[in-house]
Amino acid sequence: MTSWTWEYDEWVPADEQLRESLCTLGNGYFATRGAFPECDADDIHYPGTYAAGIYNRLTSHVSGRDVENEDMVNLPNWLPLRVRRVEGGTWFTPGTARIVEHSQTLRLDAGVLERRTRYEDPDGRLLLVRQTRLVSMENPHLAALRTELTAENWEGEVEVEAALDGTVTNSGVARYRALDGRHLTAPRTGAANSGDVAWLTCSTNNSDIEIALAARYDLPPDTAVREADTEGRSVRGFRLALRSGHSQVIDKTVALYTGHDRAISEPRDAAVEHARTAPAFDQLVAEQRAAWRDLWRRAELDVPNKAGQILRLHLFHVLQTLSPHTAELDAGVPARGLHGEAYRGHVFWDELFVLRYLNLHFPEVSRALLTYRHRRLEHAVAAAEAVGLGGAMYPWQSGSDGREETQQLHLNPRSGRWLEDHSHLQRHVSSAIAYNVVKYYEASGDAHFHHTKGAEMLLQIARFWVRSATWDAGLSRYRILGVMGPDEYHEAYPDAERPGLDDNAYTNITATWVITRALELLRNLPAPRRAELALHTGFDSEEEERWEEVSRNLHIPFHDGVISQFDGYGELRELDWDGYRAKYGDIRRLDRILEAEGDTVDRYQASKQADVLMLGYLFSPAELAELFARLGHTFDDALWGRTVEYYLRRTSHGSTLSGLVHGWVLARVRRTDAWTFVLEALRGDIADLQGGTTGEGIHLGAMAGTLDLVQSGLTGLETRPGGLALDPVPLPELSHYRFSLRYQGHWGVQIQASPGLLDIAVPSSDRYPITITLPQGHFELTPGESRRVTLED
Numbered sequence: 001m002t003s004w005t006w007e008y009d010e011w012v013p014a015d016e017q018l019r020e021s022l023c024t025l026g027n028g029y030f031a032t033r034g035a036f037p038e039c040d041a042d043d044i045h046y047p048g049t050y051a052a053g054i055y056n057r058l059t060s061h062v063s064g065r066d067v068e069n070e071d072m073v074n075l076p077n078w079l080p081l082r083v084r085r086v087e088g089g090t091w092f093t094p095g096t097a098r099i100v101e102h103s104q105t106l107r108l109d110a111g112v113l114e115r116r117t118r119y120e121d122p123d124g125r126l127l128l129v130r131q132t133r134l135v136s137m138e139n140p141h142l143a144a145l146r147t148e149l150t151a152e153n154w155e156g157e158v159e160v161e162a163a164l165d166g167t168v169t170n171s172g173v174a175r176y177r178a179l180d181g182r183h184l185t186a187p188r189t190g191a192a193n194s195g196d197v198a199w200l201t202c203s204t205n206n207s208d209i210e211i212a213l214a215a216r217y218d219l220p221p222d223t224a225v226r227e228a229d230t231e232g233r234s235v236r237g238f239r240l241a242l243r244s245g246h247s248q249v250i251d252k253t254v255a256l257y258t259g260h261d262r263a264i265s266e267p268r269d270a271a272v273e274h275a276r277t278a279p280a281f282d283q284l285v286a287e288q289r290a291a292w293r294d295l296w297r298r299a300e301l302d303v304p305n306k307a308g309q310i311l312r313l314h315l316f317h318v319l320q321t322l323s324p325h326t327a328e329l330d331a332g333v334p335a336r337g338l339h340g341e342a343y344r345g346h347v348f349w350d351e352l353f354v355l356r357y358l359n360l361h362f363p364e365v366s367r368a369l370l371t372y373r374h375r376r377l378e379h380a381v382a383a384a385e386a387v388g389l390g391g392a393m394y395p396w397q398s399g400s401d402g403r404e405e406t407q408q409l410h411l412n413p414r415s416g417r418w419l420e421d422h423s424h425l426q427r428h429v430s431s432a433i434a435y436n437v438v439k440y441y442e443a444s445g446d447a448h449f450h451h452t453k454g455a456e457m458l459l460q461i462a463r464f465w466v467r468s469a470t471w472d473a474g475l476s477r478y479r480i481l482g483v484m485g486p487d488e489y490h491e492a493y494p495d496a497e498r499p500g501l502d503d504n505a506y507t508n509i510t511a512t513w514v515i516t517r518a519l520e521l522l523r524n525l526p527a528p529r530r531a532e533l534a535l536h537t538g539f540d541s542e543e544e545e546r547w548e549e550v551s552r553n554l555h556i557p558f559h560d561g562v563i564s565q566f567d568g569y570g571e572l573r574e575l576d577w578d579g580y581r582a583k584y585g586d587i588r589r590l591d592r593i594l595e596a597e598g599d600t601v602d603r604y605q606a607s608k609q610a611d612v613l614m615l616g617y618l619f620s621p622a623e624l625a626e627l628f629a630r631l632g633h634t635f636d637d638a639l640w641g642r643t644v645e646y647y648l649r650r651t652s653h654g655s656t657l658s659g660l661v662h663g664w665v666l667a668r669v670r671r672t673d674a675w676t677f678v679l680e681a682l683r684g685d686i687a688d689l690q691g692g693t694t695g696e697g698i699h700l701g702a703m704a705g706t707l708d709l710v711q712s713g714l715t716g717l718e719t720r721p722g723g724l725a726l727d728p729v730p731l732p733e734l735s736h737y738r739f740s741l742r743y744q745g746h747w748g749v750q751i752q753a754s755p756g757l758l759d760i761a762v763p764s765s766d767r768y769p770i771t772i773t774l775p776q777g778h779f780e781l782t783p784g785e786s787r788r789v790t791l792e793d
Contacts, residue, residue, distance in 0.1 A: 072345020
């Protein structure tokens with residue numbers, strides 16, 4: 001295994017769905033899991049293909065209730081291809097033949113997946129299957145599969161069956177299987193171009209999105225093709241003569257279109273034409289290598305050893321989910337990538353972790369992802385009005401149209417019970433969107449977006465927080481009541497009749513930041529644009545005064561010399577952490593354990609993931625000191641150190657994001673313990689640390705967050721008007737790294753770190769100088785200049 005490959009060298013059925021997720025290939029438009037083409041979905045295998053923004057809504061009857069869920073749709077499977085001997089043979093599959101040898105190699109530099117499997121049938125015949133596949137980054141509608149078949153100790157005729165399968169369902173997540181997963185309807189099959197291209201069409205049965213696939217098969221000369229379509233499946237059969245030691249090659253090139261695509265008349269016609277005219281397989285591979293070479297140039301990140309290899313895998317999956325092709329789509333950041341069906345393909349707050357990285361490499365993608373949110377601003381405004389507030393209240397889970405998609409019930413697989421789900425109360429998702437609006441502008445300098453779509457979102461989110469704040473005369477403070485924080489364990493106070501918690505510190509402090517930044521923007525907007533916004537939103541000087549007042553008087557609870565996660569957190573019971581670890585071992589999902597015991601985590605000082613500590617992920621100590629001072633409090637290293645230590649002892653790390661945030665924070669507070677959490681963040685998906693969840697889809701936010709850990713966490717990088725601020729922290733286990741970034745039109749700014757040294761280089765251009773600010777001072781770098789800085793530990 002090299003730094004540019006990810007390899008598996010044996011067949012382990014129990015790990016197959018994990019490997020399928022990690023070997024997914026995609027291009028930002030669609031992605032396909034790394035499943036065996038000869039296998040249908042079962043307990044071991046789960047082929048899945050998903051396109052960004054393609055959703056469908058179904059109603060299921062669960063636990064005596066009708067519940068509605070919208071899912072990212074598992075599209076027709078383009079992979080199927082299987083082989084058997086003509087003379088009474090069974091299909092060569094893991095279930096019917098013995099796997100003598102197996103390996104998979106994901107080539108990150110080229111964007112291709114290679115597979116080599118040696119099968120032995122019950123009669124001792126050995127068949128070597130070698131396959132190479134790609135999902136084209138050059139042309140987002142194309143995918144291809146090359147299959148080489150070699151008979152090793154026999155000769156004879158084999159039957160090959162290749163298909164496009166429209167009978168698939170959404171069934172990749174066991175705990176969702178009680179829900180209706182039949183999203184596709186009206187499948188049709190046929191042939192075009194004198195039979196050279198086979199096609200399949202179908203539609204989603206509620207959102208009515210047409211889906212079309214077309215396949216071209218390039219076969220050995222004089223191979224006869226037999227049409228064998230069945231209900232919902234386009235099938236082609238052909239026979240090949242195999243000789244011992246000689247290979248036969250089959251190339252399958254597939255085009256995928258949907259009714260959401262632009263500049264086409266009919267998806268089927270576009271797919272057929274695209275499949276017919278697609279380059280030969282070798283040319284597709286060459287184009288794929290070139291396209292990925294360009295991506296890697298823009299996303300350069302060089303870290304040595306195993307950590308570097310994992311980071312490169314993470315970056316590969318981020319780029320497959322959110323590529324430059326995404327900039328042409330109406331799609332958000334799916335929390336589990338385009339890699340599986342967990343979280344139903346919904347858009348949560350994960351963009352908070354993703355855009356921090358993308359802003360400095362692919363700002364056009366960040367802009368498109370923020371535009372996805374702006375297109376749904378009207379829905380967010382309506383949602384706020386529906387609960388008696390104003391402004392914009394974005395949903396915790398978003399899908400096709402911006403309504404709240406959070407499930408009404410969720411299954412605890414440990415107890416088997418369906419439970420009420422109150423996570424829609426995580427209103428802090430709106431602050432995450434506002435944060436991304438501001439950080440995108442700081443990184444890109446895109447004033448047009450910031451003054452138009454960005455301003456509209458930022459102002460409406462600020463208005464929502466001001467309208468959410470209620471005055472408490474006893475505290476002489478404004479309060480935000482009935483919400484949930486990032487922790488997610490705590491949904492309500494013990495034995496409370498209504499869900500929700502009061503004055504979540506993370507929520508209130510980020511709300512303060514949003515209101516403050518909105519006021520700054522308003523005061524710096526060109527007068528004509530400010531007048532337009534005032535006319536459009538009804539914003540006036542009286543409301544401005546109210547914003548100023550609320551932003552200085554939101555309540556922040558404290559207890560025992562630390563920041564309280566929410567009001568009353570310190571009054572909850574302490575948990576017997578040692579006892580639960582001794583009893584259960586892995587207690588990451590402590591909420592499920594306690595519910596199965598008839599208890600609730602709401603009673604305890606126990607958090608799933610970083611909540612208060614998220615503040616140290618988003619803001620520098622100087623920024624936090626400024627925010628706390630605005631609210632009338634003192635923030636210093638002593639307070640923060642006590643707070644970090646307090647919650648570190650009370651967190652179960654039941655989210656892949658937890659290790660990331662704790663590693664980030666501890667790198668500056670308690671460096672000797674940081675690597676344990678950084679390593680957990682790096683290994684979260686590759687080792688499936690959350691207990692079987694990665695097979696349902698990667699954790700995109702955590703993967704992108706590890707990239708930003710190097711880019712921003714270890715360097716202390718902050719984007720500012722006219723320059724970059726850096727405050728590097730030495731982490732011995734990650735002491736060497738190099739990356740490039742794009743800052744306000746400066747392409748390829750280089751930052752390289754080694755123990756005690758930091759090198760910064762600005763490439764030649766006609767742009768203005770960049771001001772570099774470090775704790776020991778600041779300097780300017782004119783394009784074409786570089787500077788080496790000696791760091792103090």
